[in-house]
């Protein structure tokens with residue numbers, strides 16, 4: 001037995017923030033952002049929270065799957081921007097949707113968060129411990145951006161994507177995941193300052209800082225490598241894959257991965273143009289777009305892959 005995705009959903013904040021708008025509040029331009037990244041606009045929260053977007057994406061995924069809240073045994077949210085340190089976003093979602101029979105917890109693997117959450121659910125399911133799980137990737141990245149740092153804040157957006165997964169004979173065929181903590185500070189956001197009485201001059205809150213070129217180089221080598229690995233583990237080639245659903249950080253990264261895999265860019269659907277980089281939410285949002293656009297038929301094989309903070313990476317092959 002393995003784990004099948006039986007329903008998907010997504011929720012984006014209402015407010016659209018265009019590159020042109022950003023160029024009115026900081027020294028940037030649509031030309032710079034579009035040509036370097038492919039991003040045209042992103043959604044940013046006003047009243048939405050990580051949990052409220054997660055719960056809405058979950059409701060849509062449950063409807064798509066035809067599953068009730070009571071049937072869910074496990075909720076895992078991949079996020080680095082929960083609303084609270086505790087309770088977890090997953091516990092907030094459990095309460096919001098009434099999944100009274102579910103265990104719930106978050107995982108933080110940054111932009112690989114949805115992949116790691118999915119694989120964790122898969123292993124519980126494969127072990128026979130749970131049958132049905134709700135897996136979410138959700139972020140409110142706008143709250144951890146330095147809005148005076150044009151080199152990072154223009155790249156990211158907010159949103160949530162969800163999938164209902166269930167024990168089945170078809171589904172996840174192989175997965176790989178990995179981490180390189182030694183390179184972690186190339187994409188980092190420090191936690192709150194410790195102001196206990198023993199600490200002198202606690203430092204202020206920090207925001208996200210990234211060595212873009214370092215992360216870029218990591219992504220364009222590690223992603224093709226881990227995709228080759230999952231293909232090999234599943235005894236498949238790139239020809240067997242209908243779509244490569246990658247974390248949406250930069251169109252140049254995606255095109256470079258396509259080139260290194262010798263696969264047409266047409267097989268790489270894109271949401272970064274209208275969502276920006278939504279970290280753990282990128283993959284499930286794009287997966288839902290592809291699913292709801294009717295692009296997936298039963299039996300199709302897809303690759304999903306995430307990469308980023310940690311540094312972390314991962315990929316799965318999934319039979320639809």
Ligand code: UT7
Pocket residue numbers: 027028029032033036037111150151152154187211212213215216219249250253277279307308309
């Ligand atoms: O999800 C996590 C994974 N993250 C990623 O995968 C990100 C990977 N990295 C990247 O996508 C790219 O490195 C960036 C898009 C972040 C940056 O592109 P780049 O081609 O590496 O640009 P750069 O950092 O080398 O900056 C080039 C120039 C600099 O000016 P000078 O020093 O050449 O005069 C920057 O100051 O662009 C300037 N710049 C900007 N100009 C206008 C930086 N940000 C902006 C901006 N608008 N927003």
